[in-house]
Amino acid sequence: MTFILKLNILALFTLISISVIAQEKAVPVFKEGEAQVVEDFNTPKKWIRHDLFVETTFDTDGDGKLDRMHVDVTRPYQTDTEGLKLPVIYESSPYYAGVAPDVEGLFWDVKHELGEIGKERVHPEVVRKGNRPIISNSQIATWVPRSYIVVHSSSPGTGLSQGAPTVGGDNESLAPKAVIDWLNGRAKGYTEPYGNEEVKAYWSTGKVGMTGTSYNGTIPLAAATTGVEGLEVIIPVAPNTSYYHYYRSNGLVRSPGGYLGEDIDVLYDYIHSGDESKRAHNNTKIRDTEMKNGMDRITGDYNDFWAGRDYLNDMKPMKAALLMSHGFNDWNVMPEHSYRIYKKAKEMGLETSIYYHQLGHGGPPPVSMMNKWFTHYLHGIDNGIENESNKAWIVREDDKMENPTPYKDFPNPDAEDITLYLTSAAPEVGGLTTTKIPNQNTETLIDNFSFNGEALAKAEITSHRLLYVTPKLSKDIHISGVPKITVKLASSKPAANLSVWLVSLPWNEGRKVKITDNIITRGWADPQNNKSMTNGEPLELGKFYEITFNLQPDDQVIKAGQQIGLMIFSSDKDFTLHPKPGTKLAIDLDGTSLILPIVGGSEAFKDAIFID
Incomplete structure (x- = not known):
């Protein structure tokens, strides 16, 4: 009896040991829906x-x-x-x-x-x-x-x-x-x-x-x-x-x-x-x-x-x-x-x-x-x-x-497209407004790759870009989505670069500048591809063409006190080819517009425009 009892005790001890070993096997651990570090x-x-x-x-x-x-x-x-x-x-x-x-x-x-x-x-x-x-x-x-x-x-x-x-x-x-x-x-x-x-x-x-x-x-x-x-x-x-x-x-x-x-x-x-x-x-x-x-x-x-x-x-x-x-x-x-x-x-x-x-x-x-x-x-x-x-x-x-x-999503579901139109002032800074003013002038810029985009955006007067700005914002504006631009232009050469920046002005400088302070978004296009992405055709000198393209997606809050600026120029020094300076682009302001997705739509935008 004693021998049998000892065998049973030994068997029980073995089963317990196996059970303990099994329990000690390493397994994944999860807490609040995340895998935890297992030592x-x-x-x-x-x-x-x-x-x-x-x-x-x-x-x-x-x-x-x-x-x-x-x-x-x-x-x-x-x-x-x-x-x-x-x-x-x-x-x-x-x-x-x-x-x-x-x-x-x-x-x-x-x-x-x-x-x-x-x-x-x-x-x-x-x-x-x-x-x-x-x-x-x-x-x-x-x-x-x-x-x-x-x-x-x-x-x-x-x-x-x-x-x-x-x-x-x-x-x-x-x-x-x-x-x-x-x-x-x-x-x-x-x-x-x-x-x-x-x-x-x-x-x-x-x-x-x-x-x-x-x-x-x-x-x-x-x-x-x-x-x-x-x-x-x-x-x-x-x-x-x-x-x-x-x-x-x-x-x-x-x-x-x-x-x-x-x-x-x-x-x-x-x-x-x-x-x-x-x-x-x-x-x-x-x-x-x-x-x-x-x-x-x-x-x-x-x-x-x-x-x-x-x-x-x-x-x-x-x-x-x-x-x-x-x-x-x-x-x-x-x-x-x-x-x-x-x-x-x-x-x-x-x-x-x-x-x-x-x-x-x-x-x-x-x-x-x-x-x-x-x-x-x-x-x-x-x-x-x-x-x-x-x-x-x-x-x-x-x-x-x-x-x-x-x-809920990107673009923000509360964003609505508003259309902004241009008012002339070149070579100074023109306006960007929700009201379309008919019979605007045609304005001309002269390509010169030696001026980078920052220099052009900061210039008060220059013939190498066209710049159009909103009134100063009295409230923050939340952009969310994909801005789109339509440009009606004529070129003095059969081919030209077309570059567009959306900027926040005045341009902020110094050590505390954040990456969101100045450039809102950008876009580039070849006017030769105004009809087809697969078959661009040389431009007829002096003939106006309409080209529509998206700028880069963005979700950014433009602070009160700033102005939103649309800058149109030709060669972008840091991104495009550098043809010999001198190509002239004439922009038909009546045929040029910017679609901007704004959270709250036109009401939010109008509410943020500073009125003297």
Whole structure:
């Protein structure tokens, strides 16, 4: 009896021990709809980190073998010791292995006449950073402790990833798709770039979220447009959603802010850090043929080449939830890039929200906001984000990035378009009014790229711009939406730049100037494209043409005491080509107007006009 009793006690003790061990297994923890830091996962020295190569469905480097993408994985050790499966946060980039040096001649020459092309640029080689087993450490410290596995990959033709960079070509969508397929057991991963030893993602639940900034923010959208199963949510930050809109504007050859003379072939050279032995083939096929024949720096027209690099055209299969993030004063990847995709995603019925701030390039949503989106779509926690009545989160001018104001949507549903008309006074400053005054004069400006936009906006008298301002505001005005301008003009040459700035005056200067103080929004267009974006025609000298185009989206409060100014000029020193000064643009004021979306509409605007 004693022996049997001892055996029973031992068995009971064993069962209790097993139960305690089972209870002590590390599991995700959630509070108030967010994944919390789990100390058992917050153990960097114990994280399992390894790299591999995922096979794609394409061969873009011409070696007769399917290209493989270099992938790195960072995961809690419990995914091995306890059989734990977790969702994945994934970032892909062309930048992980370094970029080309900024040498003289890297960018296109912009000092030449419109309709011509500048001197040939140089093609620097990227010196690839070493054969690093870990591609990147971004995202890891934030998300691994919060019960996620973090995955990175180099995009095609960069780093240790095979293939060719195409800057928006199909392979840059299919590459992240292959990685997501591998995470779901539908594609093959290997331990070596040319080996046959397979790697399985046995630790993945198959649910994937993607994020990243700029080019790294473009790739999540690219992956989502394939409709790949398992990609549940994307959070793109300042993504380039159309390379046409990045390097052109309404038919005009226009550089992204800060990179005068950059074009798509420049970016190709900048990121081409892949296998040195494959670069000559890639250069011949992609840069020197496809890009050279399609990018068209002569006319700036929209064509099949650009249409193939516009993700708006590829959104039909997309089903991932979308939290978009952008800055209203991003003059590199301009805010239209995010808005056009957000708008389309809403029309498609996708779960969608947008976070805007008042700064420049970059700026992700607050970690708490991202956490809730990833927690809901990847861990399946019902935290209600899909039922929120507010779809837009906008950081107001004086607030911190982590403190956005919720709105029902962007544009603000309470915004109404008002039309403003011009009154003459050139070369001094004219008026901007809600009342259309007939029989206004035609006013003329003379192009001169040597004066930048700031100098033109500050000038009391100049022949190089036309400026029209509202009366001084007695109350704040809230602009929300996409301003639109119609300009009726004639040119003294067959081609001319057309630039438009909406400014807040008087121009604020000094160390305390905020990015929202002076420039409200901007826009550029080619008058040759007054009828068609795909077929611009030379202007007849002296003939008036009407062209209508959008300015960049904005949501900004213009303070009482300021004046809203519409500035029309020709060459924009920091963005457009620099033709020889002297082109004259005559503006028909009767045929020119500005549509401005104002919260509260015409009543709010009229109420804010200061009356002496």
